[in-house]
Amino acid sequence: MKNRFSLYLLAMLCSFSCSQERTTREYIMDIPMIANKTPEEVVSILGEPDSTYIQKRGSKKVPVHIYTPYKIEVYYPSGKATEVLVNKTGNLQYNENSLSFFNIKPSTPNKEKSLAAYKWSDVEGFKNITFFSDNIQADTVSSFKMFFNTKEE
Numbered sequence: 001m002k003n004r005f006s007l008y009l010l011a012m013l014c015s016f017s018c019s020q021e022r023t024t025r026e027y028i029m030d031i032p033m034i035a036n037k038t039p040e041e042v043v044s045i046l047g048e049p050d051s052t053y054i055q056k057r058g059s060k061k062v063p064v065h066i067y068t069p070y071k072i073e074v075y076y077p078s079g080k081a082t083e084v085l086v087n088k089t090g091n092l093q094y095n096e097n098s099l100s101f102f103n104i105k106p107s108t109p110n111k112e113k114s115l116a117a118y119k120w121s122d123v124e125g126f127k128n129i130t131f132f133s134d135n136i137q138a139d140t141v142s143s144f145k146m147f148f149n150t151k152e153e
Helices: 002-026 039-046 096-102
Strands: 051-057 060-067 072-075 083-086 117-120 126-137 140-150
Touching: 039 060, 096 140
Parallel strands: none
Antiparallel strands: 051 060, 060 072, 072 083, 083 140, 117 126, 126 140
16 A cells, blocks of 8 residues: 555656656746846846847947857846847748747737738737748748747836
8 A cells, every 4th residue: 555655646746746757848938927027037038048148229339148059148128028030940941830830829920910010919928920031932931030029027
């Protein structure tokens, strides 16, 4: 009886840790989780960025954190993470289902759906989301970038 309970407990612990690991790996980046967070809060969630730089926007200086391998840039224009640019989309498909890799429920673009761009302005928590192609060959998008602009709190 004691051994059976121990095996049951071990199975439960393994099940919990395995499901946690699987959930964590589902997302390339959990954008809703980092939205409107300070650079320090984002680092506590994602870890140290692979590199950083300052982007000039007129007279304003915007800190940017870069995370690889997707070369994801997190921008802090008002001191909080409100813009995210995914420069390398790897094997992601050029369609709304790719939103799920960033913990956003897939939905049909409400602004534009073309080879040039997919645009949403009706996703909760976001001003807009845009996928824009940067390489179209034979009516097929072979590479694209993703831009997420969150609503400021």
